[in-house]
Amino acid sequence: MNDLTYSIHEAGHCVTAFALGVPVIDVQLCDVTQSSHCNCVLKNGVFDLPVLLGGIAAELILRRGPYGSAWPSGFQELSPEDWNRALRLIDKLAMQTRRETETVIREAQTRTTEILVTRWDQVRAISDALRQRRVLSGAEAWAVFQRQSPPGVPLPVAPPKIVSRKIVRGGW
Numbered sequence: 001m002n003d004l005t006y007s008i009h010e011a012g013h014c015v016t017a018f019a020l021g022v023p024v025i026d027v028q029l030c031d032v033t034q035s036s037h038c039n040c041v042l043k044n045g046v047f048d049l050p051v052l053l054g055g056i057a058a059e060l061i062l063r064r065g066p067y068g069s070a071w072p073s074g075f076q077e078l079s080p081e082d083w084n085r086a087l088r089l090i091d092k093l094a095m096q097t098r099r100e101t102e103t104v105i106r107e108a109q110t111r112t113t114e115i116l117v118t119r120w121d122q123v124r125a126i127s128d129a130l131r132q133r134r135v136l137s138g139a140e141a142w143a144v145f146q147r148q149s150p151p152g153v154p155l156p157v158a159p160p161k162i163v164s165r166k167i168v169r170g171g172w
Ligand SMILES: [Zn+2]
Pocket: 009, 013, 055, 056, 079, 082, 172
């Protein structure tokens, strides 16, 4: 992976989070010795799934254009860490059947792709800012997001607020 791919990946998490009202703490593009990350405040609900899948979805769009609901097999390999987080979350939600689980995953994939295709200018802009500055606070990322808001797409009037400071930071 190169800088562009990493920055698009993190911007994918960030834009999905903003679009869904999930607060972003910071986004960082690191060199190879550390992992890049987008720290968000997740609520451990099914609504978090698109945020977790946002990095992978953004990479897929960068490589081969929007997939709609049909993600290629092996997409998990783009980020096993993100994918495992998504699986752990689904586990917690205690889906009853395999079919139920598959439906939830498919819906989350479709939703994530839709968000990022609609907001691709915002993904590119945050990715560009990340490559220039390496780290953006949640407020700085929000300012870029706001500037690049696509016409006709409703923008939340204020960035989602970080209510609790008791946050477990993790790189993804
Ligand atoms: Zn990720």
